[in-house]
Amino acid sequence: MSxxxxxxxxxxALKGENRSMFEDILKSNIKKSIKNERGNITIxxxxxxxxxxxxxxxxxxxxxxxxxxxxxSFSPVVEVPLDYDKIKKVVLKSAQKALEDSExxxxxxxxxxxxxxxxxxxxxxxxxxxxxxxxxxxxxxxEVDLHTPDLDINVEIRxxxxxxxxxxxxxxxxxxxxxxxxxxxxxxxxxxxPVAGYMGLKRGAKLLPVYFHSFPFTSDRTxxxxxxxxxxxAKYQNNIDLHIVDFTNILTEMNEKCPNDLITIIMRRLMLKxxxxxxxxxxxxxxxxxxxxxxxxxxxxxxxxxxxEVPQLPILRPxxxxxxxxxxxxxxxxxxxNISIQxxxxxxxxxxxxxxxxxxxxxxxxxxxxxxxxNDIIEKAVENVEVIHxxxx
Amino acid sequence: xxxxxxxxxxxxxxxxxxxxxxxEVLKVHYANPSxxxxxxxxxxKLVKEARLHISNELQTKKEEIIFTGSGTLANNIGIQGAAxxxxxxxxxxxxTEIEHxxxxxxFKHLEKKGFKVNYIPVNKNGIINLDILKEKINKNTILxxxxxxxxxxxxxxPLKKISKIIDKHENLYFHVDGVQALGKFNLDIKEIGxxxxxxxxxxxxxPKGVGALYINEExxxxxxxxxxxxxxxxxPGTENMPGIVGFGEAIKHLPNxxxxxxxxxxxxxxxxxxxxxxxxxxxxxxxEGKSAPHILNVSFANLKGEVLVHSLESENIYISTGAACTSxxxxxxxxIKALGLPDNYKEGTVRFSLSQxxxxxxxxxxxxxxxxxxxxLRKIMGGK
Numbered sequence: 001m002s003x004x005x006x007x008x009x010x011x012x013a014l015k016g017e018n019r020s021m022f023e024d025i026l027k028s029n030i031k032k033s034i035k036n037e038r039g040n041i042t043i044x045x046x047x048x049x050x051x052x053x054x055x056x057x058x059x060x061x062x063x064x065x066x067x068x069x070x071x072x073s074f075s076p077v078v079e080v081p082l083d084y085d086k087i088k089k090v091v092l093k094s095a096q097k098a099l100e101d102s103e104x105x106x107x108x109x110x111x112x113x114x115x116x117x118x119x120x121x122x123x124x125x126x127x128x129x130x131x132x133x134x135x136x137x138x139x140x141x142x143e144v145d146l147h148t149p150d151l152d153i154n155v156e157i158r159x160x161x162x163x164x165x166x167x168x169x170x171x172x173x174x175x176x177x178x179x180x181x182x183x184x185x186x187x188x189x190x191x192x193x194p195v196a197g198y199m200g201l202k203r204g205a206k207l208l209p210v211y212f213h214s215f216p217f218t219s220d221r222t223x224x225x226x227x228x229x230x231x232x233x234a235k236y237q238n239n240i241d242l243h244i245v246d247f248t249n250i251l252t253e254m255n256e257k258c259p260n261d262l263i264t265i266i267m268r269r270l271m272l273k274x275x276x277x278x279x280x281x282x283x284x285x286x287x288x289x290x291x292x293x294x295x296x297x298x299x300x301x302x303x304x305x306x307x308x309e310v311p312q313l314p315i316l317r318p319x320x321x322x323x324x325x326x327x328x329x330x331x332x333x334x335x336x337x338n339i340s341i342q343x344x345x346x347x348x349x350x351x352x353x354x355x356x357x358x359x360x361x362x363x364x365x366x367x368x369x370x371x372x373x374x375n376d377i378i379e380k381a382v383e384n385v386e387v388i389h390x391x392x393x
Numbered sequence: 394x395x396x397x398x399x400x401x402x403x404x405x406x407x408x409x410x411x412x413x414x415x416x417e418v419l420k421v422h423y424a425n426p427s428x429x430x431x432x433x434x435x436x437x438k439l440v441k442e443a444r445l446h447i448s449n450e451l452q453t454k455k456e457e458i459i460f461t462g463s464g465t466l467a468n469n470i471g472i473q474g475a476a477x478x479x480x481x482x483x484x485x486x487x488x489t490e491i492e493h494x495x496x497x498x499x500f501k502h503l504e505k506k507g508f509k510v511n512y513i514p515v516n517k518n519g520i521i522n523l524d525i526l527k528e529k530i531n532k533n534t535i536l537x538x539x540x541x542x543x544x545x546x547x548x549x550x551p552l553k554k555i556s557k558i559i560d561k562h563e564n565l566y567f568h569v570d571g572v573q574a575l576g577k578f579n580l581d582i583k584e585i586g587x588x589x590x591x592x593x594x595x596x597x598x599x600p601k602g603v604g605a606l607y608i609n610e611e612x613x614x615x616x617x618x619x620x621x622x623x624x625x626x627x628x629p630g631t632e633n634m635p636g637i638v639g640f641g642e643a644i645k646h647l648p649n650x651x652x653x654x655x656x657x658x659x660x661x662x663x664x665x666x667x668x669x670x671x672x673x674x675x676x677x678x679x680x681e682g683k684s685a686p687h688i689l690n691v692s693f694a695n696l697k698g699e700v701l702v703h704s705l706e707s708e709n710i711y712i713s714t715g716a717a718c719t720s721x722x723x724x725x726x727x728x729i730k731a732l733g734l735p736d737n738y739k740e741g742t743v744r745f746s747l748s749q750x751x752x753x754x755x756x757x758x759x760x761x762x763x764x765x766x767x768x769x770l771r772k773i774m775g776g777k
Contacts, residue, residue, distance in 0.1 A: 216703030255773045 002040070003058050004079050005065070006165060007050040010072040010173055018179075026050065026070045026176040032238045033064040036393060046158075051077075062169055064393070067235050069202050070176030075154075075165040082118060087162050088132045091153055094166045095133050098151045099141060106145035107133065113157040125155060175204030177237050183316065184279035184287040185209040186271060187242075189225045192290030192319055194233060194336040195327050199318035200288040201236045208282050209233070209240060210275045210385075212247040221342075227388065228339045234392035236334075243278050244386040247271075250377050257371040261357040264298045266369055268307045270378065276311040277382045288316045292327075302359045309362060397710040397755045401596075402544055402573060402688055402746035407639065408598045414642040415600060415635040426632050427623070440632055443641025447605055450644050451582055451590070459606050459624040460637050464572040464593030465495035467606035470627050471589035472499045474614030475536050475566045476508060482564035483533030487511045489521045491728045493544055496570055500538075509533075515731055518679035519548030527558055536566050541574035545728040545744060546677045547688025549578075556586040566612060572596055572604075576647035577656075577685045588612050594636065598748070599643030603636030652749035656686040659747055659756050663689055666760035671767050675738050677729070689745045692734055695771055696741035704766040710759055713744045 009026060027043050027050060034041060039055030054061060058076065065074050078094075080086045091109070098105050111125035120128060130144060156163040185197040187209040197207050211226045227242065234240040250270060258266050275287055291299050298307070308315060319327055331337035357364070398406065407415075418439065424432035426440050441455075448455040461467040476486055488500050490512045504510045511529040513521045521539060530537070537559055539550050552569060559567050568589040574580055575592045582590050590607035594600055606627070608614060620629025648656065661681065667674055673694035678684045693701065698714035705712055729742050745759070 216700050216707060219699065219703060252773055 002053050002055050003061070004077045004163075005052040005054075005061065005074050006077045006163065007052060007065070007074045008048075008072045009050070009070055009176075011070075011175060022070070022176060022179050023050065025178050026068070029068055029070070029176050029178070029238065030065065033068060033393070034061060036391075064235075066169060066171055068176070069172055069174045069204065069236060070179075071171035072173050073168050073170050075168050077163050077165040080162045080164060082115070082157065082162055084119065084128075087155065087164065088129055090164050091129050091155065092133055092136055094153055094164065095137060095142070095151065098166070099137070102150075104141055104143075105137075105151050106143045106149050107151040107153060108144060108146050108149040109133075109153050109155060111155045111157070115157045115159045118157045122157075125157070129153075129155065172202060172236075174202035177201055177204060178206050180204035180285075182206045182208055182279070182282055182284040184275045184284050184313075186275055186287065186289045187211045187226060187229065188290075189222045189229070189340065189342075190290065191331050191337065191340040192292070192327055194229045194290075194340065195330045195334065196288050196290040196318050197233050198236065198330065198334050198336075200316065201233065203318075205286070205288065207233060207237055207240055207288070208243065208279055208284055210243045210245060210271075210278055212245050212271055212274075214247040214251050217248065217251065225339060225342055227390065229336050230388075230390050231392070232335050232339065234390050237392065239389065239391045241282075242388045242390055244388065245274055245278075245381050246384055246386070247381070250381060253372060253377060259368050260353045261355060262360060262365060262368040263353050264356050265303055265306055265360050265365060266372075268298050268303075269310045269365070269369075270374070272307055272310045272315070273374075274378055274381050276313050277378065278385055279313065281382075284313070286314045286316050287311060288318065290319055291315075291317045292319050292322065298356075300358050302361070306360050306362055306365050394709050394758075397751075397759060399745045399747060399751065399755075399759065400711045400713045401748040402547075402744065403713055404595045404601065405598045405748055406750075407595075407600055408643065408646055410646060411599055411639045411642045415639045418635045418638045422634060422638075426634070427621075436632075436634060439634065439638050439641075443637045446641040446644050447592075450647065451592075451607055453582060453607055454610060457607050457610050459608065459627045460632065460640070461604045461606055461624070461628045462602060462633065464570070464591050464596075464604040466628065467591040467593070467604040468493075468495045468568075468570060469499055470617055471568050471591060471606050471608070471614065472496065472536065472538055473503070473617045474627070475568060475589060475612075476503055477615040477617070478613055479535035479564055479566065483535045485509050485511065485529075485531065485533040486536040486538075487513060487526070487529055487534060488538045489513045489515060489540070489550075490731045491515050491519055491521075491543055491545075491548075492538070492540055493570060493572070496538055496540070513539075515548075517732060518683055519543050519546045519677070519728070519732065520679070520683065521550055521555070523551070523554055523558065526555065530558060530562060530565075532562070534562060534565055536568065538568040538570070540570040540572075541580060542571075542577065542685040542688070543728065544573045544688075546679075546690040546732070547573070547684040547746075548679050549574075549683060549685055552580070552585050552587070560586060566614075573685060573688070576644075577687055578653065582607060589614070594640035594643055597643050597647060600636050600639040603633055603640045605640070648749040653686050656747050656749060656751075657681060659751055659753065660686060660689050662753065663745060663747075663756050663760065666756070667691060667763065670760060670764045675734060677732055677734070677742065687747045689747075691743060691745070692729075692738040693741035693743070693767055693771075694735075694737050696767065696774060697770075698741055698743045700770055700774070701741070701743055701763075701766060704770065705759075705762060708762045710762060713746070714742065 023045055031041055031043055034056045037056040042053040044051050078090050080090050109126045109129045111122040113122045151166055153166045183200055183205040185207045187193045209230055213223050230240050230242045422436050422439055424436045426437035444455045444458050447458050486508050500510045513526050515521050542549055559565055566588040569587045570591045572593045576597050588609040593604040616626055623629050623632055675692045677690040702712055702714055
């Protein structure tokens, strides 16, 4: 059996000439999210709405749609022929269904009639259908509430049929993934960077995560953890190519040739450079990081200035305005928190200098880097990057 | 290069005799030992045989052995069962500071249930302080539990002396966690006067998921699990046939005097090799005689144990930081803490644990690679 879903989107509607392209991308993202499930899928646009008709299990569809950026809300819909008797029965049924979950309903009918040929106008529909419910449900179980109903039964009379729905599921809003282009994501095993990635996804960026692995200083379990985090993010993007850079030789080289107190900052600079080269090859336009101001030594304004000078691409720091508690809440909400807190070191925690320089200047850092053959090690790292394709479902 | 497995205190590789037996059980003797038909009877026979192998090895009666799902479960059944049984005689129970979590956390639980627990400290060799034990035992003491061999540093506890102290008291049971001792030296349960003794299959080249508890026939303990009457009701549930039969087979192949000597020789070879080749090292394992033949615990100054583990792993050599069960939680295990190491040695603690199947060549390669990586990593990780 097919189920029908009415899908609403927000910001896309504001985007003038690009609107149609944005809608097409959203449509395609919706389709991709369930394409591996059993059942037919049909998607079509009507002005301001997208309809999805599919045999895929309703629980799966609801779960997937809630994770698609650009989608503001959606409702499972019953499609009824333009026949008042049939319409009223379906309306009563949704009221009865609500009564399965609660003892009592306060409800209203919201009717819209874009098809002016239908015999009742929207006011008449609301009145008649409301009365039908009142007549057919015991008095102590229902009440009309026009302003703050728990149950709002919507009836839309369109040209090709009537559409009835009462449940509204919230999506995450924002823009569909892909509309703003590709962006690199510096992904570690921590709490912040996956959240930063999610923020990018919500603004329509397609993520190219880059992870720096430094076995034996970092356990292979950390790599597994990063793969798990990517898998969670892939649910929002459908599929992700995770880029893994072998960073061990670079770390070793840095340790030999750079002053201890500048290691963290030089490491960040090298990571940014490598990320930029990987991202540019994939036509990426920006680099997203989980940085915030002043959390750790590499995030003082002085340190951010010194790292900022490395790439030509803009560095986007979507967590800048959030405090740690808000970041943790978001991480829990998107499902990365419990993975992030597994206790495996990433290379940042193994290589923390005793007293890192918190106010580095560019002159200091350039001098600190002077013995490194930077171009050579960077090129090697980019050449040998490992790409793992991860599907969301 | 073939893998060099030096993590035998975590778990061991099942020997081929065990694998063969398990395969046979899964394919042929799949019946429920409680079933009345002949397939059931055959299965029951196999369980009996396995029990006999265990009791022969421990020199106990076969009725005194129950199979469990692990060493942890045997500890739970023995310790909780004893404490609840003897509650009416007192509420003081005693264990040591360096027990495995599967003992320590039972005592922590019992503490919450109203028992008063004394944790006996150990000296630098990881051996418990008998004077304090004497001091803490009184007429309210109903249970003393100690491990025979410490899993992290391999120290051997003076069970006879402990038993002598305990013997003077009535209504007091003596539980010993023998998981790391099984097959590593001769230990006479009856002569020492142990009431409850825990062993585990996967530490002696048997399968995982099976352990056993010796319960002295002269004592009674409460049941903590409920179900049918398998394992005399102490560990109810359909018998883990492949596990039990595999354990019974494994115990027939424990190291003998000759192979135990070989392990001791290899351990000394490793110890001397490290001592001669690598500076700034502290051995946490006491000298031969005071430690089990298979465990060597070493702290390297200015290193992280985990990084060393991963470095050797890249050479196909497998060792462990501290104890596998604790290494993923706090950075320094409770046992290493109890030994009082200098700060810059604490994080650099690793454990080598041998089996009778390791060779001299393997140890020589290990020393060579160890030297290489300790030097390299110290250079990289500097004075931290």
